[in-house]
Amino acid sequence: MSDIPLFSPYIEISLDNLIHNLNQIKNNTPDSMTIMAVIKDNAYGCGSVMVARVLEAHGVGFFAVANAGEARALRTANIRSPILVFGDSGPEEMRWGAKADVRFALNDLEDLQIWNNLGIPALFHANIDTGMGRLGIAPSETSALISILKSSPQLTCEGIFTHLANADGPDTGTISRQLAHFRKVLNSLNENSLAPRHIHYANTATIMRYPLEECTMVRPGIALYGCKPDPAKNFALDLKPVLSLKTRVVKMKRVIAGTPISYGSTYVTPTETMIATIALGYGQGLPRQLSNRGSVLIRGRRYRIAGRVTMDFIMVDAGTNPDMSVGDEVVAIGSQGTESIHPDDIALLCNTIGYEILCNISSTIDRLYVLDGKILHHEPMRPF
DSSP: OTTSOTTOOEEEEEHHHHHHHHHHHHHTSOTTOEEEEEOHHHHHTTOHHHHHHHHHHTTOOEEEESSHHHHHHHHHTTOOSOEEEOSOOOHHHHHHHHHTTEEEEEOOTHHHHHHHHTTSOEEEEEEBOSSOOSSSBOGGGHHHHHHHHHHOTTEEEEEEEOOOTTTTSOOOSHHHHHHHHHHHHHHHHHHTTOOOSEEEOOOHHHHHHSOOTTOSEEOOOGGGGTOOSSTTSOOSSOOOOOEEEEEEEEEEEEEOTTOEESGGGOEEOSSSEEEEEESOOGGGTOOGGGTTTOEEEETTEEEEBOSOOOSSOEEEEEESSOSOOTTOEEEEEEEETTEEEOHHHHHHHTTSOHHHHHHTSOTTSEEEEEETTEEEEEEOOOOO
8 A cells, every 4th residue: 555645546456356256156157167257358447467367376267358459468467378359350469369379259251261361270269149239240151151161271160159138137038049049050060060169158147047058168257346247136146346446535624504516516515514525536437427426435434425526536525523534545436344335336326337337447546456355466557
């Protein structure tokens, strides 16, 4: 903590909770299945390198990222497990990946010809678009895929996957329709002696709600970080939030009744009171939707945000005789005493999901990685 400026916001990442969540996933997954940990977008804001190091040390043997740049960062940090890149990649990235034990998702059949022309071995996982409508090849392109693979020995379809678009909601039949399309493609590959080694469609919600059947691996993301796929629904796993967002009180000011607070004067003090200014705002990732709605914790008590969230500050009405002082710790996400604010709680207030709350936390904040109550690693803020 001595390396963090006194009044700067910072993040604590509980590696103990990360390990707990991993064990919850393992307990809900057949022993025969590999875990492909999704650590894309800086591990949902939690820091991909440290998260990968801890998960790898606890038996995770495969990672998934959004782009080749993320894969390079992991290799530079000596993460050795295989990596799958979900997004599109260019020829130079493919050449690098062939030497770095990195696989790439096949999102378009035209990519196979590009890869084939590189003249290098290419491991890939075929992304089958069974109903997500985002990336991937259509089931109707299976015959063309098989034809190209049979004539291109340097191309190896190591894996096949799809993404179940509605696994976090009630079963409306979309899951069974998607899996029917997926199984048809898989059967065609098997019948043509092109059986993929890895089969995966189980994201967090699928792990919690559906049989895994053909899967050889599961693909958890948000559960690793302690949030539910949908904050308004119940899921089976006992998850613990990994990320806490903390800062400090920077100013205490007594004001008279009728004093407007923050932009737009949306909060006006009902009586003479003390206003506490806190070093945290939407510039660091605290949603502006929390204006006059969200809360923070100070000395184990919950205080409502007074007025609009600004870029770098929020205010709370501390009362006439406040039980707080300049320099006190403020918790915007996390626990203090017996009170807690979960990322999913904030997501519900903002009509969104925990993914967005975590991913929006700024990279310009120091991150402290805590294990067994001790700071294991301090990742300094990035200047921009």
